[in-house]
Amino acid sequence: MKKFITLFSVLLLAFGLIGCSQNNNPPSSDLQKVSVILDWVPNTNHTGLYVASEKGYYAEQGLDVGIIQPSEGGASQLIAAGQGDFGISYQEELTVARSRDIPVVAIAAVIQHNTSGFASPVDRHIQSPKDFEGKTYGGWGSPAETAMLKALMEKNEADFSKINMLNVGATDFFTSIKTDVDFAWIYWGWTGIEAQLKNIDLNFIKLRDEHEALDFYTPIIITSEKQIKENPELIRKFMAATSKGYQFAIKNPEQAANILLQRVPELDKDLVRASQKYLADEYQSDAARWGEMQLPVWQKYADFMYTNQLIDTNIDPKKAFTNEFLPE
Template sequence: MNVKIIEPTDGVTPTLIAAGKGDFGVSYQEDVTYALASEDPLPIKAIATVIQHNTSGFASYVGKNITSPKDFEGKTYSGWGSPGEEAVIHAVMEKYGADFSKLKMVTSDNVNYDALKKNIDVIWMFWAWDGIGAKRQGIDVNYMELRKLDPRLDYYTPVIIANNSTLKKDPEMVKAFLAATTKGYEYAMKNPDAAAEILHKYADSYDLGMLKESQEYLAGKYSEDSNTWGTMKDSVWDNYTDFMLENGLIKKRIPAAECYTNEYLPK
């Protein structure tokens, strides 16, 4: 199978896939739910999850002794400024008995890790990239995984999505794509160093040592608690959909069956 890979602007992948500008795209559960719960729903569906659990979390410099959302009071958080981001922070602070109004939130495209020692106290990161990146720069952080703060936040991120029309019209092509993709991730799980070297061959602007550490970490995460790569569960979709509905991020509940399918993954 000959696959052409393009890198779109952040946040537009569901719209592009819905418009037929690509056969498959990389998104995440929250965006898919937004797209399906909107007044004009997009014709998309998740067909595989890249990682079984949400490995993202909040990070702070160890020297500031911020180890829980309770410690966010009076601190400064830097993020990308989305409603979902604010809802998650509000919810975990409330759960841990903290006053969300006492947290200062600033929006920034990118925070230098060194800023955690200075004017920024908390950021949201994925350990496989920013956590390892910070550590390699000599900046030790306290890391608070979202799934450990609230089980409902253990959603799928990232996921592979497709247009409903593609799924209906060319199911064999979709199955072939996912069969090849599954082989790739299975190889990466067994051979993280070699997988990093292959990635570096096509993205040589990234540090090879960084890629190897990242792949070593992810090798145990791709199919964590699952016998197969890519499969998803109703409970994970339903839990986060309920969280989004409860926090006013969506106006109606979307059934898990409308959000994803395991039908095209290798049997």
């Protein structure tokens, strides 16, 4: 999931295109080819894309959508460079990109609220950021991790210098907690669900419960400013079909899981089905419609990143996202 993206191992596969067509839709040769670059290997964050492809929603809009796994570089850089039409990213990456004048824009929130947080086996007795003191954190060496941990510990009057920061790189969460690591940053919708399936009890500190700025959008769908200027109708068609795909996944999680497994059979079947059931309630959550984003969420998180020196220049949040292309 992104930070599936960055949270754990970078297992990057070769580019692979997955088209879509049904008998009642135009032949693929008559469809406009469009590409979507994922942020990570396929998982339940992406189910709506695969549903829209398999059910012919893209073809209904005259589109032949290829779903591409990432090679090198973040989605923001690739989309800005014209290497894809749309991408899956997350608010942190896009905020950094815009602070560096990379012209990308968020056009939908895949999940309405941040489902990530710090997880630990219950026997490590970590129930609040105060309990991070004296423990070993296993991460990927990102400045964002340091800033996040510092901010949460300061808020809880804890001493960040008492954490042992360990870069575990590509090591799996479940492997790392058996050896040198006490806690790590995970997405509950994937790794947390996997822990439940493995009967591993975790304490989980949700970021969105600890700091108002940390209920940010992750993941998001992005495109370039150039695309918005030159091909707004393409974006509307793509988002109409994609929204329909996620709405299907919300209403029919079991069927949606089966579609994802059909397209990506190497995924763990039990994990996909359990994760899909969990995300059915999280995709739209309390928003008026799937994908909708709010200015305060972008403003607060940009300010958080700037205050914690994760970006050198603060961004104009009004230019970082738009709800313009979401269907009513």
